[in-house]
Amino acid sequence: MDRRFIVTGGGTSGHINPAISIADALSRFYKDRGESCEIIFTGRADGYEGILVPKAGYELKDIEAKPFPMKPGPGMVKAYKSLQKGRAQCRKIIEEFKPSAVIGTGGFVCAPLLLEASKMKIPVVIHEANAFPGRANKLIGKKADLVLTGFPGQEKDFKGAGKVICVGNPVREMMFGNTYEGSREKLGIAPSQKLVFAMGGSRGSKTINEAIIKAAGMEEFRDVKFVLGAGMQQADLLASDFKAPENLSINKYIENPNDYLSAADVSITRAGAVTCAEVAAMGACSIFIPYPYAAHKHQNFNAQAFVDAGGAMMIEDEDVCKGELFPVLRSLLEDDEKRKVMRENALKLAIPDCSERITKAVDQLLSNE
Numbered sequence: 001m002d003r004r005f006i007v008t009g010g011g012t013s014g015h016i017n018p019a020i021s022i023a024d025a026l027s028r029f030y031k032d033r034g035e036s037c038e039i040i041f042t043g044r045a046d047g048y049e050g051i052l053v054p055k056a057g058y059e060l061k062d063i064e065a066k067p068f069p070m071k072p073g074p075g076m077v078k079a080y081k082s083l084q085k086g087r088a089q090c091r092k093i094i095e096e097f098k099p100s101a102v103i104g105t106g107g108f109v110c111a112p113l114l115l116e117a118s119k120m121k122i123p124v125v126i127h128e129a130n131a132f133p134g135r136a137n138k139l140i141g142k143k144a145d146l147v148l149t150g151f152p153g154q155e156k157d158f159k160g161a162g163k164v165i166c167v168g169n170p171v172r173e174m175m176f177g178n179t180y181e182g183s184r185e186k187l188g189i190a191p192s193q194k195l196v197f198a199m200g201g202s203r204g205s206k207t208i209n210e211a212i213i214k215a216a217g218m219e220e221f222r223d224v225k226f227v228l229g230a231g232m233q234q235a236d237l238l239a240s241d242f243k244a245p246e247n248l249s250i251n252k253y254i255e256n257p258n259d260y261l262s263a264a265d266v267s268i269t270r271a272g273a274v275t276c277a278e279v280a281a282m283g284a285c286s287i288f289i290p291y292p293y294a295a296h297k298h299q300n301f302n303a304q305a306f307v308d309a310g311g312a313m314m315i316e317d318e319d320v321c322k323g324e325l326f327p328v329l330r331s332l333l334e335d336d337e338k339r340k341v342m343r344e345n346a347l348k349l350a351i352p353d354c355s356e357r358i359t360k361a362v363d364q365l366l367s368n369e
Contacts, residue, residue: 003030003037003366004097007058008113009105010049010065013202014272018129019049019105020056021170025355026362040097042090043109048202048232055255063089067108068135086112094120100366101125101145106137114140123365126161127358129169129273132296133157146365148358150273165361168351169277174258176281176352180343183263194224194333197264199254204231205270207317208289211325212268216248220330227264229254258282265339266332268325271303271314277354279312283347285339287328292317311346 005026009019023039030037043049045062053060066082069075090113094102101123104110118124118140126141128134129150133141141147142160150169158164181191189195196215200208209230216226226248244250254260261267261284269275271288279286288306290299306312313332315325332339351357 001035002100003035004099005037005039006042006093006097006099006102006113006117007039007104008042008102008110009107010043010047010109011067011107013048013052014129014274015105015107015110016043016049016052017172018127018170018274019103020052020058021172021355022103022105022127022358023058024056024173025170025359028355029359029363038097040093042093042113047109049109061089061093063093063109063112065109065112083111083115087116090116091120094122101362103127103362104137104140105129106134108136110136111140114144118143125362125365127167127170128154128157129277130298131273131301132298134295146361148361150277163361163365165357167357167361168354169273170354170358171274171277171281172258174256175261175278178258178262178282180262183259187259187263189225189263195227195260195264196224196266196268196329196333197227197229197257197260198268199229199257200231201270201272201275202232202253204229205289205291207320208268208270211320213244213248215326215329216245218326220326222247224333225249227251227254227260229257266329268329271299273298273302276302276306277351279306280346280348280350281352283343283350285332285342286312286346287325287332288312288314289317289320289325290314306346306349309345309349311342311349313342 007019007023009015027037041053041058041060042063064082064086066079068079102117103125104114105127124144125146126144127148128137131151141158145162147158147161147164148167152166155164198212212228215221228250230250232252261282267284267286271290288303290303303314307314
């Protein structure tokens with residue numbers, strides 16, 4: 001049987017990477033059964049999906065999309081016009097590609113495709129990674145045929161959906177099977193070298209960036225190598241303002257976070273749902289700094305699950321700004337046993353069969369159509 005899917009998700013890597021993981025899983029699932037499976041994406045060519053999706057080997061159909069502002073104003077009119085244009089583009093794509101289903105992972109770029117597919121009676125599948133759904137997923141999810149969630153107990157958020165199933169958060173295949181020793185050898189990190197890896201997501205974190213830059217220049221961290229994923233919006237500004245210490249490497253975007261998460265003695269990141277899932281998959285030793293403006297403070301909720309399991313530490317953004325990260329980091333770098341236990345506990349939180357849960361749920365939906 002021929003299966004065809006249009007996948008969408010954009011704005012940040014937290015939406016795009018799960019979309020790619022789901023596409024990869026569906027492709028494997030149907031090909032392993034001897035069935036054909038074709039997948040394309042929709043999104044903005046000038047967004048992060050315009051970089052990551054083609055790099056993953058999928059075609060991206062460029063569509064119009066703008067975020068709706070939180071308050072009424074001129075921006076609301078522009079966003080509405082953009083949505084209507086995007087829906088017209090998606091209608092044409094749907095008519096030409098004839099998908100078995102469309103799948104969205106969040107972000108405003110999802111709205112044109114998912115709304116138009118629903119109108120055209122094409123099965124709509126949504127994956128919501130966070131404990132509290134974003135605006136686009138919450139609105140469209142109530143009419144979706146299938147909602148897949150990263151956390152349990154979200155049925156109340158999607159009343160009206162055909163079916164709500166907790167499957168966990170998908171991570172890329174590269175996130176499994178890495179080892180501390182193997183990744184360090186791959187990256188050329190000496191066994192005796194302490195390595196700290198930090199990233200604030202694809203857009204970057206000013207708090208994390210400034211803290212890592214300061215730490216790299218401090219005497220007590222002279223023996224530590226820092227690798228910083230500064231974010232594509234901040235790396236140029238950072239680089240123009242100062243000369244980086246020799247023990248600090250600054251990158252716009254880390255394409256192989258699996259190598260660094262597994263090789264690092266300590267990783268410092270935000271606590272988005274996908275980042276947390278990757279930390280679990282890698283069994284990384286992490287300090288989470290939740291994004292303070294996340295809706296319903298859901299990143300704190302994500303991080304707390306790891307803290308409660310003994311799999312990570314958490315420091316509030318405002319406390320990092322006060323300098324409280326530095327003594328915690330130094331103490332953790334000196335405690336080999338604590339880092340070992342944190343790695344083991346983080347790994348216990350991984351859901352290695354997430355992809356199988358997703359493909360099973362999607363296939364069951366299509367089989368019942």
